[in-house]
Amino acid sequence: MSDTATTRAQQVFQLKSASVSMTALELYYFDNDEFEDTLRNKISQAPGFFRDIPLIISLEKYEGLDSELDFFKIIGACRRNNIHVIGVRGGNDDQRRLARGASLALMPGNGQRDRGHEAEAETVPAPAAPEPQAVKEAPVTKVISHPVRSGQQIHAPEGDLVILAPVQAGAEVLAAGNIHVYGPLRGRALAGIHGAESARIFCQSLEAELVSIAGHYKISEDLQNSGWKSAVQIQLRDDLLVVAPLDKA
Amino acid sequence: MARIIVVTSGKGGVGKTTTSASISTGLAKRGHKTVVVDFDVGLRNLDLIMNCERRVVYDFVNVIQGEASLNQALIRDKRVDTLYILPTSQTREKEALTKEGVEKVINELSETFDYIVCDSPAGIEHGALMALYYADEAIVVTNPEVSSVRDSDRILGILQSKSRRAEMGQEPVKEHLLLTRYNPDRVERGEMLSVADVEEILAIPLLGVIPESQVVLNSSNQGMPVILETESDAGQAYDDAVARLLGEEREHRFMTNQKKGFFSRMFKGG
Numbered sequence: 001m002s003d004t005a006t007t008r009a010q011q012v013f014q015l016k017s018a019s020v021s022m023t024a025l026e027l028y029y030f031d032n033d034e035f036e037d038t039l040r041n042k043i044s045q046a047p048g049f050f051r052d053i054p055l056i057i058s059l060e061k062y063e064g065l066d067s068e069l070d071f072f073k074i075i076g077a078c079r080r081n082n083i084h085v086i087g088v089r090g091g092n093d094d095q096r097r098l099a100r101g102a103s104l105a106l107m108p109g110n111g112q113r114d115r116g117h118e119a120e121a122e123t124v125p126a127p128a129a130p131e132p133q134a135v136k137e138a139p140v141t142k143v144i145s146h147p148v149r150s151g152q153q154i155h156a157p158e159g160d161l162v163i164l165a166p167v168q169a170g171a172e173v174l175a176a177g178n179i180h181v182y183g184p185l186r187g188r189a190l191a192g193i194h195g196a197e198s199a200r201i202f203c204q205s206l207e208a209e210l211v212s213i214a215g216h217y218k219i220s221e222d223l224q225n226s227g228w229k230s231a232v233q234i235q236l237r238d239d240l241l242v243v244a245p246l247d248k249a
Numbered sequence: 250m251a252r253i254i255v256v257t258s259g260k261g262g263v264g265k266t267t268t269s270a271s272i273s274t275g276l277a278k279r280g281h282k283t284v285v286v287d288f289d290v291g292l293r294n295l296d297l298i299m300n301c302e303r304r305v306v307y308d309f310v311n312v313i314q315g316e317a318s319l320n321q322a323l324i325r326d327k328r329v330d331t332l333y334i335l336p337t338s339q340t341r342e343k344e345a346l347t348k349e350g351v352e353k354v355i356n357e358l359s360e361t362f363d364y365i366v367c368d369s370p371a372g373i374e375h376g377a378l379m380a381l382y383y384a385d386e387a388i389v390v391t392n393p394e395v396s397s398v399r400d401s402d403r404i405l406g407i408l409q410s411k412s413r414r415a416e417m418g419q420e421p422v423k424e425h426l427l428l429t430r431y432n433p434d435r436v437e438r439g440e441m442l443s444v445a446d447v448e449e450i451l452a453i454p455l456l457g458v459i460p461e462s463q464v465v466l467n468s469s470n471q472g473m474p475v476i477l478e479t480e481s482d483a484g485q486a487y488d489d490a491v492a493r494l495l496g497e498e499r500e501h502r503f504m505t506n507q508k509k510g511f512f513s514r515m516f517k518g519g
Contacts (some may be wrong), residue, residue, distance in 0.1 A: 022416075086348060145411065147452055148406075149402045149403060149405050149406025149407075149409070150399055150400075150402040150403040150406060151373075151403045151406050151407070152406040152410065165452070166405075166450075166452060168450070169402070170399060170402065170403065171406070186450075197426045240516075
């Protein structure tokens, strides 16, 4: 690779291996109208997610007749909904021949799966993989836009917690990741509750009863001398909570 | 559909019943058919402040338990004829207020009244939860001191999580802050929180500031809602609050002691 870079090769392109996370449509049988209805319905649940995504048709659980399998219709229905069918996975020789006829790429099926067990067969074609793709992104951030009142507890068990309002005295906010409070932090804030020592706490005015990162905590009394009532970030350095003003960060 | 307004605070003794009496009287005086319901089962006070304690035959709990009809229990106010009082029971337990029972009564009241004012008991237990459960709006009565503010904050959290509107995912209960027993002199001396302090902490719109006044105590003892003392600053402050509740814009008064020249000299001199 460095060769090409140094010799400024005049090649038009270079082939590289790439692995891309994709959505697979597990097709159980095919009926044109039902297919498009179900597709629209799925898209309406998350229009942004499905827009212009590549899609592969998985035939590993296909039970319908080969003669009913019309890839041109499938491609057409998907195009109308801004989804690009790029290939098929699995399927028998006849099915793969049909796919090739529709200019679709052929991908090997998942050998382990046998056509026999399909206990979790749910509705007709289900885009099987939104979850895998979502997992690749950062863990979900929880955003709260109303004040967290005394006695309330807000918990973000997986990702960050963003609060666009005050956290009142007697309230408690917890997150596996960072905590941002765009308002005064008067209650308790516990970041990195599963042990993430890199987690931080940010707030616009530090008036907290207690702050904690990965189990290391400071109470109000110990916070009075550093950044009290001002915008700060709090992080863990050498097992010590360090409060630093935000404007000098 | 009636508007259901709960008067609540978390903390006791801040002026919920005084406020319920005055707000409901003020609404009725403006021609709105209003009922004020006492939710403080076992510590019945509203009837005293409304001066109808000698006319109580049946109460809220009797209606819930089917022992009396709503019309038998409702007491018509003698001063304002669009105002009715639904007194509570002094002998029962708070648990007598079942969710279904309260709903039935509220629904029936909704058919004929414009405003239903629910006078909540102190605390955050069953009685208080029942009083706020069906509310469309909440008047949070707060005194300018830290523990009252903290309790108000707690009740605001409960309004946003345990009311019917919260449970059904409807538009949240509309919140109003009413500061009572406000003494500008003591604020100036740093003995009390200022309006700005309380507004900053609770972050909800201010409905009104009721100045601390001997008139409030006197009128309570005489069974007269203080809003009817139209000469007093507390009475006028409640009148302003009712006007704002109905959407009128009125400037806040009685927040500073600028009128010292007149009122306080008179009181201090006397």
